[in-house]
Amino acid sequence: MKAWLRAGTVVAITLGTGAGMVLAQSSGPSSSSPFSGWFGRSDGNEASPVDLDFRMNGGDDGLLRALRATSLLVSAQDEGRVTGQDMLAAARGDYARFLGVLYDEGYYSGLIDIKLDGVEAATIAPLDAPELVRRVEVSVTPGPIFKYSRADIGPVAPGTELPSGYRRGEIARTGDMKAAAASAVEGWRDVGHAKAEVAATDIIADHAINRVDSRITMAPGPELRFGSMTIRGYKRMDPRRLRKIAGFPEGERFDPEELEDVRKRLRRSGVFSAITLSEADYVNPDDTLDVDLLVVEQKLRRLGAGFEYSNTEGLALTGYWIHRNLFRGGERLRVDASVSDIGGSTGMDYGLGVRIDRPATINADTTAYVQAEVKSEQEDDYDLKSGTFGFGFIWLPSDELTADIALQYRALRVDDESGRTNFRLFALPASVEWDKRDEPTDAKRGYWLSGKVVPFAGLQDETGSGAQTIAEGRVYYSFGTDDRFTLAGRGRLGSVFGSEIDETPRDYLFFSGGGGTVRGQPYESLGVRVIQGEDGRVKTGGLSVANLTAEARIQIREKVGMAIFADAGRVWADNGFSGDSDWHAGAGAGIRYKTPIGPLRFDLAAPVGGGYDDDSGVQLYIGLGQAF
Numbered sequence: 001m002k003a004w005l006r007a008g009t010v011v012a013i014t015l016g017t018g019a020g021m022v023l024a025q026s027s028g029p030s031s032s033s034p035f036s037g038w039f040g041r042s043d044g045n046e047a048s049p050v051d052l053d054f055r056m057n058g059g060d061d062g063l064l065r066a067l068r069a070t071s072l073l074v075s076a077q078d079e080g081r082v083t084g085q086d087m088l089a090a091a092r093g094d095y096a097r098f099l100g101v102l103y104d105e106g107y108y109s110g111l112i113d114i115k116l117d118g119v120e121a122a123t124i125a126p127l128d129a130p131e132l133v134r135r136v137e138v139s140v141t142p143g144p145i146f147k148y149s150r151a152d153i154g155p156v157a158p159g160t161e162l163p164s165g166y167r168r169g170e171i172a173r174t175g176d177m178k179a180a181a182a183s184a185v186e187g188w189r190d191v192g193h194a195k196a197e198v199a200a201t202d203i204i205a206d207h208a209i210n211r212v213d214s215r216i217t218m219a220p221g222p223e224l225r226f227g228s229m230t231i232r233g234y235k236r237m238d239p240r241r242l243r244k245i246a247g248f249p250e251g252e253r254f255d256p257e258e259l260e261d262v263r264k265r266l267r268r269s270g271v272f273s274a275i276t277l278s279e280a281d282y283v284n285p286d287d288t289l290d291v292d293l294l295v296v297e298q299k300l301r302r303l304g305a306g307f308e309y310s311n312t313e314g315l316a317l318t319g320y321w322i323h324r325n326l327f328r329g330g331e332r333l334r335v336d337a338s339v340s341d342i343g344g345s346t347g348m349d350y351g352l353g354v355r356i357d358r359p360a361t362i363n364a365d366t367t368a369y370v371q372a373e374v375k376s377e378q379e380d381d382y383d384l385k386s387g388t389f390g391f392g393f394i395w396l397p398s399d400e401l402t403a404d405i406a407l408q409y410r411a412l413r414v415d416d417e418s419g420r421t422n423f424r425l426f427a428l429p430a431s432v433e434w435d436k437r438d439e440p441t442d443a444k445r446g447y448w449l450s451g452k453v454v455p456f457a458g459l460q461d462e463t464g465s466g467a468q469t470i471a472e473g474r475v476y477y478s479f480g481t482d483d484r485f486t487l488a489g490r491g492r493l494g495s496v497f498g499s500e501i502d503e504t505p506r507d508y509l510f511f512s513g514g515g516g517t518v519r520g521q522p523y524e525s526l527g528v529r530v531i532q533g534e535d536g537r538v539k540t541g542g543l544s545v546a547n548l549t550a551e552a553r554i555q556i557r558e559k560v561g562m563a564i565f566a567d568a569g570r571v572w573a574d575n576g577f578s579g580d581s582d583w584h585a586g587a588g589a590g591i592r593y594k595t596p597i598g599p600l601r602f603d604l605a606a607p608v609g610g611g612y613d614d615d616s617g618v619q620l621y622i623g624l625g626q627a628f
Helices: 061-070 072-078 084-104 174-190 239-246 256-269
Strands: 010-013 050-058 111-116 135-141 147-154 196-204 212-217 225-232 272-279 290-295 303-310 314-324 332-343 348-357 366-378 383-395 401-416 419-427 430-435 446-458 466-479 485-497 528-533 537-539 545-554 560-574 578-593 600-610 618-626
Touching: 050 061, 050 072, 061 084, 072 084, 084 111, 084 135, 084 174, 147 174, 174 196, 174 212, 174 256, 225 239, 239 256, 256 272, 256 290, 528 560, 528 578, 537 545, 560 600, 578 618
Parallel strands: 050 135, 147 212, 225 290
Antiparallel strands: 010 196, 111 135, 196 212, 272 290, 303 314, 303 618, 314 332, 332 348, 348 366, 366 383, 383 401, 401 419, 401 430, 419 446, 430 446, 446 466, 466 485, 485 545, 528 537, 545 560, 560 578, 578 600, 600 618
């Protein structure tokens, strides 16, 4: 078969959603074949080497790459599927594939030849496939490029953005025509016309002048409102709670973003493994559109674990257990346990937390939670035992923005060189996060911003009142082939206002050093000495801190990467970044190995200046996920 359009002809093109465009038909027979009686039919064809000669007469290298990328013949040869039947099936499929690539690039007078051992593939009946094919010749002549003499579409909704390539004088790519039609449909749907569609297309290629006349007519249909939502597939879930979690906007003007929000809320609940929302085929007499929701519930329970290792801090193990849909209303119970400093220079640290989340408590985007947590920490300069109980609300208006506020009662006991100090307080932690990263565990582009303020009120003389504030930002930029090179930066500022350093709960003060702040320096090695103890001043965290990190990541192979980094930190004795202070820095390099749950990280770092432990030696860090 030769697929072609001869110069000097005018051909109409039919544009339809989800369908290809055909401008040429086979000129060869479809029911008979010159191979009939030569090869017959074989049930046991054996694979044989095939010489594939792929040529293009005209065009550019980009077009040739696109043709080879879409070719079934190339795929069959690469995968070793080279029987005669395989080659014939691939060749017959490649005619339409090549034609589609040519149209997508604006070539409408193309000539395509595909020969199997010298015979045009289209003339071979499917049941007369040869046993062996030793040589395949592919020849594509693109012909001239066609441009738009007219590129009209309408009516379109206000604010609709059409492809820049769909305009008079531009190359007449079929992809731009389809994109223009899709944009027009999407534009109408965005303003409530859920059943907008392409009513007619009038697309003509004039081969005498190499021009395409394109006119696309839209049918917006009526403006619709959301009707009722039917729910199917739930088993343990209370359907009333399911509706509240979904937040389906019944009676409001149709908006596809609202449907996407319903999906996100249900997915965020963690109860469902599959969520399908389907719009009704027909509009109700009152111009409403019903929606069908089909869900599949996940298993009720889940168990998980994580780890991190440092040669100075030792091994840290974390684990959690989750019960989904605790009371049949989407509630989630989570129990977290951690043990750290295993094999470290200090005693082991322990943590245990229990939390229950209830989605859609105030509205569909607000989750309420109750939590309790106990910790025991044994560090070089202090021992701390704490208990926290509180409740709060999380507001998630979008995938990027998260806000959290809680009311907590906290009790802490600190033992250090100054003696024992007990803290009792109420705290009102509030935080906001803005996450624009492309991938949280291995970001290559975007940024992440966080702000947190923790007002606290002491309930006894030993505990002051004030507020801890923390601001942090992270930014990522990638370049090179497949974004092989990534530059990442992180900055953190923190300060405590209102309370004196000896009246401030120790875990509200700021240290620097170790993973998360300054790699290469020992964990929490940098603090201040303000509080007087029996043998001199006691080392504690400061009232202000600043940390900076710069990291360059290089992807060496598909799963292996490298990173070089430098970290620095400064701690101040007073709030507002004033008073006595000291700084330190560390630098190092590491290996990253990609896994399905994030990159496995191996970092080596050493001190490069400042601090109290310049000669502390090389630090090793092992963890899951990038450092930030």
